[in-house]
Amino acid sequence: MEEKIVNTALDNLRKYTGIEGNFTLTRENRLDGKVDFQLPKGKEVFVAEVKREVRNYQLPIIENTARQYKNFLLIAETIFPNIKEELRKQEIAYLDAAGNIFLKTARHYLWIEGHKVEKANIEKANRAFTATGLKVVYLFLTDEHYLNLPQRIIAEEAGVALGNINYIIRGLKEQKFLIQKGKKELQILHKKELLEKWIMSFEEKLKPALHTGNFRFTKTGDEKDWNQMTLKPHETYWGGEPAGALLTNYLQPEVFTIYTSETRNDLIKNYRIVPDAKGNIQVYSKFWKEHDTKNKTIVNPILIYTDLLNTGNSRCIETAQMIYDKHIKQNI
Structure with missing residues (x-):
């Protein structure tokens, strides 16, 4: 997969700019290879990591990798505009399958956008x-x-x-x-790859459909004592940051995710929360049976891991990695 993505990207870069690039697969230091670019002021060599898509939750890891390696280049089939903007802010070089590129070195500055991948076949709905x-x-x-x-x-x-x-x-x-x-x-x-695809697809397709509204605590003190709330067994569970906090004792929640089958009125009555479009309590419909939870208070570690990764917050991502290592990795 990596070589196909890289070859498409380099072919389109050559097609639109005339810039020649040569990819060598190495698999050294957890990276995928290196790219030699022939640029106006001479050759530039980049170490490369190849991905199919890049998501918000991956940015802290990519930024950390870029700090470790001089002339780091991210190559991906798809890089969304908001991700590209963040990569440019961090001066991280990237190349997508359409031949769009950004790189900045002591001798070269290159930023080309606007090209799109020509898809010969439309992927069948899955x-x-x-x-x-x-x-x-x-x-x-x-x-x-x-x-x-x-x-x-x-x-x-x-x-x-x-x-x-x-x-x-x-x-x-x-x-x-x-x-x-x-x-x-x-x-x-390929269970790990299936999990990664589920994480991305959940955020885009299922979670928005589950969202029933935002709420806030009626009293400031209630937010500080959130972990003293007694959730209704079998119906309401913490997800996201509060679930991560309870599972690791590492995170102080700022956004409170709840999965529930209780009605709106029951939530207001049982937990002293009120509807607020800008509130930091995000409520989602429960979509699983009882056995799919970690315990009577928090959702399954896979869903906690997913929620935390998709925040894009570095502290949440650290917590997610702790959960993955302790509760998920052995089953993947």
């Missing part, structure tokens, strides 16, 4: 990564044994219509995340 499919994939990620249970049970546990299951499983097979073992047994492949 049911596995729709809002409905993501609920099923979450079930498999949190408890893989459901993968080989009857589709009726999978649908019930994920809270989706039975007719979706076959399409979702087919979609996972098409993207090489599932393999057939024997006549009836399925097994997840």
